[in-house]
Amino acid sequence: MLVLAVTVGLVGCGNADTPLHLADLSVGDDMAVEHDLALPDLRAPDLNRPSWVRQNVPVPTSLYAIAGVTGEIYVVGDQGVILRSTDDGAHWILQKTDTTAALFGVWTDGAIAVAVGYHGTLLRSIDHGATWEPKPFGSATLLGVGGGGALGDGGASPLLWAVGEAQTLLQSDDGGQTWVASSATFPNGNLYGVWFSPIESYLVGDNGLFRTRDDGLSWTQLAGTAASGNEVWATGSGQILVAHTSTIVRSRDGGLTWGPTANPANGVVGFAAFANGELWAASPTGSIVHYVSDFESPVKDDAAEVGQPLAAIWGRDPSDVFVVGDNGFIAHRQ
Numbered sequence: 497m498l499v500l501a502v503t504v505g506l507v508g509c510g511n512a513d514t515p516l517h518l519a520d521l522s523v524g525d526d527m528a529v530e531h532d533l534a535l536p537d538l539r540a541p542d543l544n545r546p547s548w549v550r551q552n553v554p555v556p557t558s559l560y561a562i563a564g565v566t567g568e569i570y571v572v573g574d575q576g577v578i579l580r581s582t583d584d585g586a587h588w589i590l591q592k593t594d595t596t597a598a599l600f601g602v603w604t605d606g607a608i609a610v611a612v613g614y615h616g617t618l619l620r621s622i623d624h625g626a627t628w629e630p631k632p633f634g635s636a637t638l639l640g641v642g643g644g645g646a647l648g649d650g651g652a653s654p655l656l657w658a659v660g661e662a663q664t665l666l667q668s669d670d671g672g673q674t675w676v677a678s679s680a681t682f683p684n685g686n687l688y689g690v691w692f693s694p695i696e697s698y699l700v701g702d703n704g705l706f707r708t709r710d711d712g713l714s715w716t717q718l719a720g721t722a723a724s725g726n727e728v729w730a731t732g733s734g735q736i737l738v739a740h741t742s743t744i745v746r747s748r749d750g751g752l753t754w755g756p757t758a759n760p761a762n763g764v765v766g767f768a769a770f771a772n773g774e775l776w777a778a779s780p781t782g783s784i785v786h787y788v789s790d791f792e793s794p795v796k797d798d799a800a801e802v803g804q805p806l807a808a809i810w811g812r813d814p815s816d817v818f819v820v821g822d823n824g825f826i827a828h829r830q
Contacts, residue, residue, distance in 0.1 A: 546815070548784070548800050551826040553579065554590045559820040560599065561640075562810040565606040568624065569810075571820055572599035572611045580625040585818060585828045593619060593628045601640040605654055610672045612638035612658045620672040633675050636664040642690030643668075643697075655711060659687035659699055667712050680715045682706065689725070693732040700725035705738055707751065718751040729769045737775070737791065739764045744777060746791060757791045768811035776817050776829075778809040784819065802827050 559573035564581075571579040571588070576595035579588040599613035611619045611628070616638065618631040643656035653671035658664075663682040666675045685702030699706045699715065702724050706715040727739040734750045737757065744767055746757040758767070762779035769775045773790040782805060786798035804825040811817035817829045 546829055548802055548819075548827045548829050550802075551585050551588060551828055553588050553824040553826050555579070556824040558807070558822050559824060559826065560807045561602045562808050562818055562820050562826075563602045563604055564810065564812065565604055566812065568604065568606060569818070570602045570604055570609055570611070570625065571826060572602045572613070573820075573824075574598045576613075576617075578602075578611055578619075578625065578628065579826075584812075584816065585826065588826065589625075591621075591625045591628065595619065595630065601638060601642075601658070603641045603643065603656065605644065608654065608671045610641050610656060610658075612641045612660070618658065618666075618672070618675065622671075631672065631675060633658075633666055634664070634677070637661045638664065638666070639686060640689050642692055644692040645694060655692070657690050657692075657697075657699070657712065659690060659701070661686045663687060663701070665699065665712075678712060680712070682715070683717075685724075689727045691728045691730055693730065695732055696730075698728045698730060698736070700728040700738055705736070705751065720747070720751065720754040726764075727766050729767070731771060737767065737769050739767050739777075744775070744791075758785070758787050758794075760785045765806055766809045768809050768817055770811070770814050772814065774814040776809060776811060776814070778806045778819050780805055780807075782806055782821070784809070786814075 555577055557574045557577045559571050562571045569581045576593045576597055578591040578593055580591055581588050597614040597617040599611045601612045603610050609621045614637050616632050616634040616636060618633055619628040620631055621628045638658045638660035641658045643654050645654045656668040656672050658666040665678040667678050668675045683703040687699050687701035689700045691698045696707055696709045705718045707718055708715050725738045725740050730736045736747045736751055738745050742763050743756050744758040744764055745754050747754045758777050760777050760779050762781045762783040765778050765780045767775055767777040775787040775791045777785050782802045784800040786795040788795055804821045806819050806821040809819045820826050
């Protein structure tokens with residue numbers, strides 16, 4: 497297996513302030529031509545500190561989302577691609593899904609995995625990715641999925657939400673076996689991200705941030721954030737982070753007041769935040785930045801350019817982080 501440390505070469509992908517919206521995502525066959533698959537120019541890595549290592553991936557298809565738990569990671573992308581790793585990204589196995597629909601979101605708790613995507617595509621696996629059962633729902637493209645409460649909440653099936661275009665919100669209270677459309681109403685626009693806790697959960701989209709404290713029966717729009725957001729994370733104790741087009745904003749008081757915390761130079765496509773106050777943020781152009789000290793202090797030596805347009809970032813902990821993007825690109829900081 498060829499393992500290379502990617503440390504240079506910014507490959508632009510347009511205006512860095514352009515958010516990752518539905519129209520930006522390919523839903524056709526984007527199997528890359530030869531020159532698209534060329535690795536960026538490389539320099540020898542500094543062996544005295546961690547670096548981003550490009551993973552050996554079995555497909556050249558654009559990848560849009562990543563999620564995992566201890567011992568298992570899933571990545572989804574164009575043409576119905578689902579990749580699974582059980583060895584912290586050392587090897588990626590292509591899963592059989594029987595769909596060619598682009599997949600834009602994935603969630604797992606280690607027992608159940610759910611992937612969502614184009615034209616109402618919903619896939620569910622209860623055997624660690626060996627098989628994926630389709631659970632199609634309507635025609636709206638689904639852009640994200642999230643939830644929780646499974647094995648860590650008395651063994652009950654997890655409460656899940658799938659979100660998407662045209663303010664679509666689907667809910668499952670049996671771990672993704674069945675789904676219903678939420679009766680809640682939202683302003684016109686797309687929903688992109690979900691964050692769950694047993695106390696309160698959040699949705700974020702074109703019209704900002706929404707919170708529920710009654711397991712999705714009602715949702716309240718929080719004022720004070722920017723008009724649009726693509727990802728949300730919270731501590732469950734009042735601190736909330738929301739990624740917008742060009743910055744990450746933070747509330748320390750449960751959404752009453754907001755201010756900027758991380759401001760990457762090339763925009764924000766996503767972030768991975770941790771309870772110890774560390775945060776990694778990725779830009780659409782391939783820039784990656786690291787913040788510490790309650791998400792406020794950038795670590796200059798950890799700034800990186802991976803040389804590929806990126807779509808998502810995820811981490812198990814601050815020292816074990818992955819990014820995914822165009823042409824089957826996965827890189828792991830190790």
